[in-house]
Amino acid sequence: MPYRSIVLVKQVPDTRSIRGEVMTADGTMNRAALPAILNPEDLNALEMALQVRDQYGGTVTIITMGPPQAATVLREALARGADKVILLSDRKFAGADTQATSYTLKCAIARVGEFDLVFCGRQAIDGDTAQVGPQVAQKLGLPQITYAESIVSLEAGEIIVQRAFDLGTEVVKCKLPCLLTVVDSANRPRPASARRRIRNKLAAIPSEIPALLAQWPEFGDPAALQSYLQKNGLAIPVWTAADLAADEALLGLGGSPTQVHKVSYVVLEAAESKEIPATPEGIQALIDELVQEYILG
Amino acid sequence: MADNRNIWVFIEQEDGRIADVSLELLGKSRELAGQLQGQVWALLAGHQVGQLPGQIIQAGADHVLLAEDPELQLYRTLPYTRLALDLIEKHRPYIFLIGATPVGRDLAPRIASAAGVGLTADCTDLQIGDYTNKKERRVYKDLLYQIRPAFGGNIIATIVNPNTRPQMASVREGVMHALPPDPQRIGTVETVTPHFEESDFALQVLSREMRPPTVHLKDTPVVVAGGGGVRDTAEFQLLHDLANLMGGEVGASRAAVDAGLISRQHQIGQTGTTVRPRLYIAAGISGAIQHRAGMNESNKIIAINTDPEAPIFQVAHYKIVGDLSEVLPLLIRALRAKAK
Numbered sequence A: 001m002p003y004r005s006i007v008l009v010k011q012v013p014d015t016r017s018i019r020g021e022v023m024t025a026d027g028t029m030n031r032a033a034l035p036a037i038l039n040p041e042d043l044n045a046l047e048m049a050l051q052v053r054d055q056y057g058g059t060v061t062i063i064t065m066g067p068p069q070a071a072t073v074l075r076e077a078l079a080r081g082a083d084k085v086i087l088l089s090d091r092k093f094a095g096a097d098t099q100a101t102s103y104t105l106k107c108a109i110a111r112v113g114e115f116d117l118v119f120c121g122r123q124a125i126d127g128d129t130a131q132v133g134p135q136v137a138q139k140l141g142l143p144q145i146t147y148a149e150s151i152v153s154l155e156a157g158e159i160i161v162q163r164a165f166d167l168g169t170e171v172v173k174c175k176l177p178c179l180l181t182v183v184d185s186a187n188r189p190r191p192a193s194a195r196r197r198i199r200n201k202l203a204a205i206p207s208e209i210p211a212l213l214a215q216w217p218e219f220g221d222p223a224a225l226q227s228y229l230q231k232n233g234l235a236i237p238v239w240t241a242a243d244l245a246a247d248e249a250l251l252g253l254g255g256s257p258t259q260v261h262k263v264s265y266v267v268l269e270a271a272e273s274k275e276i277p278a279t280p281e282g283i284q285a286l287i288d289e290l291v292q293e294y295i296l297g
Numbered sequence B: 001m002a003d004n005r006n007i008w009v010f011i012e013q014e015d016g017r018i019a020d021v022s023l024e025l026l027g028k029s030r031e032l033a034g035q036l037q038g039q040v041w042a043l044l045a046g047h048q049v050g051q052l053p054g055q056i057i058q059a060g061a062d063h064v065l066l067a068e069d070p071e072l073q074l075y076r077t078l079p080y081t082r083l084a085l086d087l088i089e090k091h092r093p094y095i096f097l098i099g100a101t102p103v104g105r106d107l108a109p110r111i112a113s114a115a116g117v118g119l120t121a122d123c124t125d126l127q128i129g130d131y132t133n134k135k136e137r138r139v140y141k142d143l144l145y146q147i148r149p150a151f152g153g154n155i156i157a158t159i160v161n162p163n164t165r166p167q168m169a170s171v172r173e174g175v176m177h178a179l180p181p182d183p184q185r186i187g188t189v190e191t192v193t194p195h196f197e198e199s200d201f202a203l204q205v206l207s208r209e210m211r212p213p214t215v216h217l218k219d220t221p222v223v224v225a226g227g228g229g230v231r232d233t234a235e236f237q238l239l240h241d242l243a244n245l246m247g248g249e250v251g252a253s254r255a256a257v258d259a260g261l262i263s264r265q266h267q268i269g270q271t272g273t274t275v276r277p278r279l280y281i282a283a284g285i286s287g288a289i290q291h292r293a294g295m296n297e298s299n300k301i302i303a304i305n306t307d308p309e310a311p312i313f314q315v316a317h318y319k320i321v322g323d324l325s326e327v328l329p330l331l332i333r334a335l336r337a338k339a340k
């Protein structure tokens, strides 16, 4: 039986590559120096959805909420095997906390229509909350399976999933439709195929068309290019607040109950430090000091 | 409606054993309740857990809401959400705290979403303070400052929930301090009856295997940690030897865990355990921000590294520039000599 899957993905700055040059001298962050990537655990979520499609048939639809540049991660998802991608982009979505984010995503999923499974990454590496998956599930009225590591079986409207924690595992059975948040130990995401990458190179949102046209002048004019993209399934739809028929009071900054009071950047504090020579005498003196100061007892 | 100033703590338990983080939250809540002049309430759910309220009161609770039901034996999202929501709606506490464990991270967002309140994830500190919303030109008194690292530990954000109640936060394990049990403390216990709906049982737990934590990094006075600079298990054994001599535990950076030198339970840092020992020894650890997030509040830090520019030296109190295969044996020898 084929399954209709939706995968929620987020474009994130690659916080894993934060090094000296990204943190400036006054301790603020030079965000532009960070590459924007598809959130790592969302790749695991995508892979799990693709495996379901490989095995049972069906479709994989990707949704992301973000600025226009987030179209990049949608092309990435197409190159890795997604069938359909949707960008949610509107100034009204900006400044969202997890409540407003999950509300926006819920409205979009409702607009997509019928589905059997929703996949999320467990956690995004920038906001780091791991809250969006469960909050989308709650707003859709779906059961959730967080920390999903593998699908043990999928049949007769039920899914059996193994969950993985630091200190153990759990196997649960759940009625469909439901939402899974996927951990990084779940699988090794397949790389983008060269064929799919080439095929989807032109996939674009409307605002990217002028730049695309500059690159491919042979299309003549924007309208011609747009209709070419439409015909070939390469026009990435952009949904706004109006398209979602969303309650605007629940979107973006205004729809966010949390407010940021203060942000400070972590600076390496130079502790008052002593250099200890790596010699028997130096080490002996160190141990003596630690004992004297009751640090070692 | 005048706010009540009560702080609720969700008590996580499995097989009748209360999670450390719940006791830590009770300890922290006592301090906050003192500032707010409110009470500390505990929400305890499970099956046959009626023996636990005494321990919860001794750890700091004034009032325990006790829900017992066979359906609550093993944690499941939907029945637990229903129970918590019903009680929250009835009492509207000022603050609701929960451990940032797999259970807390599954339950808290679900409750917050249903209650329409803000939730701050994975806090490492909580304080009471005032907040000015400049746009509204409004000052909010005595809010909960929910302090948390984000961006992979590179920034610390203070987040508030000015308009929604309860103010919800999940809190990392091991950063707050449980109070010593006080047998003199008195408190009350109120039995509550959960009401479920058929749809709450859409998910069934077929099996669950949890290992008890075998590593006790959180309450040890000394942590001896090794990283990517440790070449093999023979060198790693030096860390075990040193930890034994010092009466401490062995920790590790992710590089050492990934290299298979030690199990993940020993990992210190953002995705591992947070520790605050009297003494932390970092051997062959560069001091990546994700590692420092778990150890930089240690009382004293000794760093051993061949690279004099290693970032770990910037948080170290004692810098030893040298090869750990030489320095660790020197430390071991000096300690053995002392013991004689």
Ligand SMILES: Cc1cc2nc3c(=O)[nH]c(=O)nc-3n(C[C@H](O)[C@H](O)[C@H](O)COP(=O)(O)OP(=O)(O)OC[C@H]3O[C@@H](n4cnc5c(N)ncnc54)[C@H](O)[C@@H]3O)c2cc1C
Binding pocket: A008, A009, A010, A039, A041, A042, A045, A063, A064, A065, A066, A096, A097, A098, A099, A101, A105, A119, A120, A121, A122, A123, A124, A125, A126, A127, A128, A129, A130, A131, A132, A133, A258, B118, B119, B120, B121, B148, B150, B151, B155, B157, B159
């Ligand atoms: C420093 C800082 C601290 C913050 N702290 C909080 C906080 O404590 N509480 C709070 O409510 N908000 C907080 N936020 C806001 C929060 O980061 C945003 O709401 C963000 O849009 C979603 O949260 P996340 O990055 O934590 O995602 P997570 O909840 O960690 O993401 C889990 C999964 O949800 C899906 N997902 C998440 N975002 C999107 C998206 N835009 N489009 C599609 N799928 C998505 C992905 O599958 C992802 O893997 C904070 C933001 C910053 C910058």
Ligand SMILES: Cc1cc2nc3c(=O)[nH]c(=O)nc-3n(C[C@H](O)[C@H](O)[C@H](O)COP(=O)(O)OP(=O)(O)OC[C@H]3O[C@@H](n4cnc5c(N)ncnc54)[C@H](O)[C@@H]3O)c2cc1C
Binding pocket: A015, A016, A125, B152, B226, B227, B228, B229, B230, B252, B253, B254, B255, B256, B267, B268, B269, B270, B271, B272, B273, B283, B284, B285, B286, B287, B288, B289, B290, B291, B294, B304, B305, B306, B307, B310, B322, B323, B324, B325
């Ligand atoms: C989202 C995320 C979460 C993370 N969470 C964690 C976490 O919880 N904990 C964690 O530790 N890491 C975490 N990391 C990984 C972290 O970024 C670093 O990669 C990791 O801490 C590096 O470990 P290391 O310093 O031991 O190894 P390396 O970077 O390999 O450094 C080895 C150090 O040893 C020194 N050295 C080499 N040989 C010797 C010798 N013979 N004697 C003495 N010194 C020597 C070198 O000079 C160097 O400084 C996380 C990363 C990400 C992206």
